[in-house]
Every structure is written in structure tokens, then in C-alpha cells.
């Protein structure tokens with residue numbers, strides 16, 4: 193299967209798309225076609241363990257990789273997860289399930305892809321005959337950063353530089369990043385918000401002088417953000433896997449299907465769900481849940497993408513995003529493959545901060561997605577309510593999804609089974625979760641985790657306890673227009 197840039201006609205193989213990260217024209221690589229799965233394929237998938245499922249699915253999504261080659265990569269990628277099912281399903285209440293994606297080393301769903309990406313990337317580089325060191329540049333709204341640092345730590349032939357918004361991530365997220373060990377890892381705080389950091393990284397990818405400076409140091413650039421195809425493919429796997437389990441266990445039936453609600457920021461996770469649906473997964477409505485940064489809610493409801501609005505810091509910081517990069521891949525499909533159309537929209541977004549799709553495209557968008565949002569107050573209320581009613585502890589991102597899914601059911605009366613995607617451990621955001629469930633906290637964000645554990649008796653991952661005492665290894669701070677210099681300084685000192 194080939195991949196095309198969302199902004200041009202160029203076709204590349206999967207290994208090439210993964211090594212490059214982003215297309216030279218600034219577009220994202222999107223699949224030209226997707227495999228079609230039958231009911232029997234889902235039944236067969238349900239009989240495999242998670243790494244075997246992932247290897248099978250990736251061998252179909254990524255040309256140039258065989259199942260035999262992918263299976264050991266998948267086994268290694270998921271070896272450090274603290275649940276044997278890797279991405280377990282929990283029954284929340286009748287007909288409602290939670291897909292827990294936070295059992296990896298950094299306690300957020302980013303591990304599902306970022307434990308895999310370094311293996312895919314180094315294998316892709318070999319296939320492409322790439323000799324240079326691959327320098328990963330990544331912007332993070334909180335969780336990608338640590339997951340990338342953890343995934344690429346001391347991987348030969350790679351280095352990773354992570355940019356995070358100064359003051360824009362949670363205390364635990366920041367501590368996780370600035371304590372990262374490894375000879376090839378760099379962490380820089382940017383004076384700006386996530387969109388500034390993400391735009392800065394994208395600009396570096398298109399900056400000939402910077403690319404040249406890196407080349408002089410024997411390095412070529414790639415990305416670990418969800419713009420990289422190697423991030424997206426492992427995410428499609430858990431949707432197919434979850435559907436296979438729901439069907440096999442009789443929790444969903446083929447004809448009714450299941451609604452899927454995803455807490456969304458950059459539109460990567462929910463895009464993977466859309467690809468799973470396109471492959472034949474019995475997914476009905478895709479419910480796109482946002483926090484107070486509700487640009488996607490408005491887009492789905494009106495067809496107008498307007499980023500010209502205040503940026504809000506929320507208790508679900510990994511979704512504090514106004515420019516949802518991965519939406520571009522969906523736009524290519526809305527435009528029926530017309531990359532010129534996508535380029536025009538992205539140009540307008542860049543110059544005017546707004547674009548509007550055509551009426552027939554709005555109808556398609558609204559048919560596939562439901563958009564909703566929850567502010568911090570509603571998010572806290574959801575955490576408290578679900579804890580009291582179901583004794584299930586949700587992190588704020590998951591809670592945004594639960595709150596929006598509830599609105600969806602009330603608004604539409606749709607009785608189909610519901611899958612809520614849980615993207616982080618509640619212990620990653622322990623102070624806010626403790627407050628929401630009425631657990632008194634006396635100390636800082638790290639003590640809050642212990643207190644929350646004692647209060648709820650829900651077991652905390654051991655990484656949380658270790659974090660408080662780890663030494664800070666990274667202190668670099670840069671202006672948002674000086675990110676290139678910060679990268680080079682990291683290599684030169």
C-alpha cells in the first residue's frame with residue numbers, strides 16, 4: 193500500500209513515510225487505500241494475543257513489513273506494560289465499556305504507539321539505506337514528550353529532542369520529562385503554548401538552513417508526533433482489537449455496532465478510529481470529545497474551522513490544542529483525494545486562521561462524527577459522579593470523553609453499546625482527580641498520588657512513587673522563535 197502527501201501528488205512507501213515523518217511539501221502521509229476486513233477477520237483476530245494482533249494489523253497497513261518481522265517488534269514494544277492484555281476493556285456500566293490505553297511505562301496512551309515507533313523507524317531507516325543519525329524533533333502537550341523520551345532512550349542511530357510549553361503541562365508530566373535519562377535525549381521548555389511549539393517544529397522541518405546545520409552534524413530529521421505514520425498505524429490496531437473482543441464476547445453485535453468516544457486534541461487517536469471504521473470495524477458514531485478548547489466541536493457542528501479564539505489551560509492539558517494537525521488526513525478524504533483543496537484550506541488556516549468546507553462535505557462530516565466539549569467543572573463532576581456510582585477512577589482526559597458521551601446519549605437517545613477511550617492513568621493527574629472525588633490532599637502533586645491511592649484503594653502504578661525523588665537532568669528554556677538554536681545547542685554542548 194502506498195502513502196500520499198495530503199498536500200501533493202507524491203507517492204511513497206511506508207518505510208519512506210516513517211523515516212521522513214512529514215512530507216517535503218508540509219503535508220502528512222495518508223494511506224491511498226485501506227484493507228477491507230470481514231466478520232471472519234475479526235473473529236480470527238480475537239484468538240490472538242495483543243502483540244500478535246498488532247503485528248498482523250501493521251503488516252496489512254504498512255507495505256514493506258512482514259508479520260514475521262513485526263511480531264518480535266510488537267512483543268518487545270509491549271513487554272513493559274503492566275497489564276497482560278496491554279489494552280484491556282473494562283465494563284463501566286450496562287452496555288458501556290472503557291478501553292484502557294494507559295498501561296505503558298509513561299501512563300498515557302502515547303506509549304501504545306511510541307514504544308513501537310523507534311523499532312519501526314530504525315527498521316525503516318535500514319530498508320531505506322539511511323546511514324545518518326535520525327534526530328527526532330517533537331512538540332508535546334504533555335504526554336508525547338515523555339513517551340518519546342522513553343521510547344527512544346539509548347536507541348542506536350537516533351536522538352530525540354522534546355519541546356514542551358513552559359507552564360503548560362502538569363507537574364507530573366514536567367517531572368517525568370526533565371528527569372529523563374539517556375545519552376541521546378534532550379528536553380527544552382518553550383516560552384509559548386503547545387501550538388507555538390508544534391508550529392515551531394513544523395517550521396524547522398521546512399527550514400533549509402536548519403536542515404543543513406543538522407546535515408553537517410551527520411543528522412537527518414524525523415518526527416515522533418502523531419503526524420508520523422508510524423504513530424498512527426499502531427493506534428489503528430487497538431480499535432480493531434477492541435472491536436474483535438466486543439464481538440467475540442457478545443458485548444456488541446455486528447449489525448448494531450458500537451459508538452466510540454475519544455478525548456481529542458491533535459485528532460490522531462480519533463483518526464485511527466476512523467481508519468478502523470473504514471477497514472470494516474463495526475463502529476457507528478465517532479464521538480469527538482474536546483475540553484474548553486472546543487475548536488473541533490464547532491468544526492463538526494458548523495463546518496467552519498476557526499482557531500481565532502482564546503487558548504485555555506485546562507485540567508486535561510494534553511488536549512489544550514487549537515490546531516489539530518491530524519485533521520488534515522481526514523480532510524483529504526472529505527475532499528475525495530483532492531490535495532489542492534487541502535492545501536488551500538491549510539493555507540487559509542495559516543494566513544487567516546479560519547477555513548470552511550462545502551455544504552455537502554459538512555453533511556458527510558456530521559454523519560460520521562458527533563462533536564461535544566466539557567469544561568473543567570463538567571470534567572470534575574464526571575470524575576466524581578463515575579467514582580461514586582461505579583467506583584471507577586478516571587483521569588481528566590477520560591472524564592471529558594465520559595461527559596461528552598453522556599451528552600450524546602441524552603441528545604440522541606442512541607442505545608448502541610458505547611466504548612469510551614481512556615487515555616491516561618488517573619495517577620498522572622492525581623491532584624485534580626483527588627479534588628474531584630473529594631479526597632483531601634495536603635502535599636504536592638506527588639503526595640496527592642499516595643493520598644488518592646489510600647482514599648480510593650485503586651492501585652497506583654509504581655512509576656508515580658519513584659518520580660518525586662528523581663534528579664532533574666534538563667533545564668534548557670528557549671523563546672518560541674529560537675527552537676532551532678536550542679536543538680543545535682543540545683548537540684554541541
Ligand SMILES: *Cc1c(COP(=O)(O)O)cnc(C)c1O
Pocket residue numbers: 300301302334335336418455456457458459460461462510511589615616
Ligand atoms: C495526547 C493525548 C490526548 C489527545 O490525543 P490526540 O491524538 O492528540 O487527539 C488525549 N488524552 C491524553 C491523556 C493524551 O496524552
